[in-house]
Amino acid sequence: xxxxxxxxxxxxxxxxxxxxxxxxxxxxxxxxxxxxxxxxxxxxxxxxxxxxxxxxxxxxxxxxxxxxxxxxxxxxxxxxxxxxxxxxxxxxxxxxxxxxxxxxxxxxxxxxxxxxxxxxxxxxxxxxxxxxxxxxxxxxxxxxxxxxxxxxxxxxxxxxxxxxxxxxxxxxxxxxxxxxxxxxxxxxxxxxxxxxxxxxxxxxxxxxxxxxxxxxxxxxxxxxxxxxxxxxxxxxxxxxxx
Amino acid sequence: xxxxxxxxxxxxxxxxxxxxxxxxxxxxxxxxxxxxxxxxxxxxxxxxxxxxxxxxxxxxxxxxxxxxxxxxxxxxxxxxxxxxxxxxxxxxxxxxxxxxxxxxxxxxxxxxxxxxxxxxxxxxxxxxxxxxxxxxxxxxxxxx
Numbered sequence: 001x002x003x004x005x006x007x008x009x010x011x012x013x014x015x016x017x018x019x020x021x022x023x024x025x026x027x028x029x030x031x032x033x034x035x036x037x038x039x040x041x042x043x044x045x046x047x048x049x050x051x052x053x054x055x056x057x058x059x060x061x062x063x064x065x066x067x068x069x070x071x072x073x074x075x076x077x078x079x080x081x082x083x084x085x086x087x088x089x090x091x092x093x094x095x096x097x098x099x100x101x102x103x104x105x106x107x108x109x110x111x112x113x114x115x116x117x118x119x120x121x122x123x124x125x126x127x128x129x130x131x132x133x134x135x136x137x138x139x140x141x142x143x144x145x146x147x148x149x150x151x152x153x154x155x156x157x158x159x160x161x162x163x164x165x166x167x168x169x170x171x172x173x174x175x176x177x178x179x180x181x182x183x184x185x186x187x188x189x190x191x192x193x194x195x196x197x198x199x200x201x202x203x204x205x206x207x208x209x210x211x212x213x214x215x216x217x218x219x220x221x222x223x224x225x226x227x228x229x230x231x232x233x234x235x236x237x238x239x240x241x242x
Numbered sequence: 243x244x245x246x247x248x249x250x251x252x253x254x255x256x257x258x259x260x261x262x263x264x265x266x267x268x269x270x271x272x273x274x275x276x277x278x279x280x281x282x283x284x285x286x287x288x289x290x291x292x293x294x295x296x297x298x299x300x301x302x303x304x305x306x307x308x309x310x311x312x313x314x315x316x317x318x319x320x321x322x323x324x325x326x327x328x329x330x331x332x333x334x335x336x337x338x339x340x341x342x343x344x345x346x347x348x349x350x351x352x353x354x355x356x357x358x359x360x361x362x363x364x365x366x367x368x369x370x371x372x373x374x375x376x377x378x379x380x381x382x383x384x385x386x
Contacts, residue, residue: 033300113295117295163335232333233333234333236306
C-alpha cells in the first residue's frame, strides 16, 4: 500500500469524496423513496441491494470513462461538460417534469428503480470522479467505498449542512471548475502545446475554471431567483382536537 | 378562537423543541389563551433527477411521513396537557420557511427551541434559531 503514503493520493481521495457527497445526495433520496413502499422486512434488503447495484454500476462506468478520457479531445469535451455540471450545482432546482419510472411494491421493482436511477443520475459524478482520479481506478474504488455509506446514511446531515451553509455548494462548484480546468489542459492534444507556452498551466486553468463556474453560476442563479416561490405546505388530514 | 393569541411553535422532534413546547404549555397553564399551531419544516430533497424517478405524490408522502414522525413528541405532550392544536408540515429552506410561515399566516408569536450547541457543533451546523432571530418579523421567543 505504498501509494497511500503520497500526498497526491489523499488530495484526490478528498476530492472524490467531496464530489460524491455533493452530487450524490439525490441518489440516496431515490433509494429511500423507491424502498419506502416495501413491506418493512424487505426494506433493508431493498436498500442493501440497491446500494450494491449502484456501487457496482458506478465503478464499471468510471472504468470505461478512465479509458475514454485517454483519447484525444475527450478531456476537452469532458472538461467543458464538467464546468456545466458545476454551474448547474449552483442553480436553484428547475421545476420541470420528467417521465418517470414507477417505484413498485416488490423488492425486484425497487432494486431495479434504484439501479436504473443511479445509472442516469451518476453520469455527472462519473465524469467528475474520473477527472479527479487522473487514471487511477484504485483511487476511484477507494473514494466510492468511503463516500457511498456517507451518502446513504448521512444524507440528512448533508442536506442540513447545505441548507444552513449555501457556501458549501459554492465551494463544491469551485471544486468542479478547478478539476474541469485542469482536465482541459491535460488533454493529450492540448497538453504539449500548452506546456511549452504556459508554465503552471494546470494551476492557472484550474483557478480560471473555478472562477468561471462560480461567477457564471451566481449570475445565472441570481437571475432565476428573482421570482419568489410560494410557501409549500403538505396537506394533513389529521388535525388536532379543537 | 376569539381573544386567543395565535402562536406558532416550530418543532423538529428534538429535545430543544420539547422545551419550547413545554414553555407554551406553561404559559397556557398560567392562564394565557393560546391558539397553538405546530410547524415542522422538511428540507427539500428532490432534484430534477429525483423527480424523474419518483412521482410528486410519492415525494409528498415522504415529507408527510417524516413530518408526522418529527411532530409526534409534540402531539403527545399537547394531548397530555389537554391543549387543542393544529399541525402543519411545510417544505423549504428551514430559516426562510419558518420566518415566512409566521409572517404570512399572521402569527402573533413564534416559539422555538435553541439547540445551545457550542464549539465545533455550532461551527459545523450553525443554528437555525440564530438564522430565524436575524430574519423574523414577528415576535420571537427562543427557549434554551
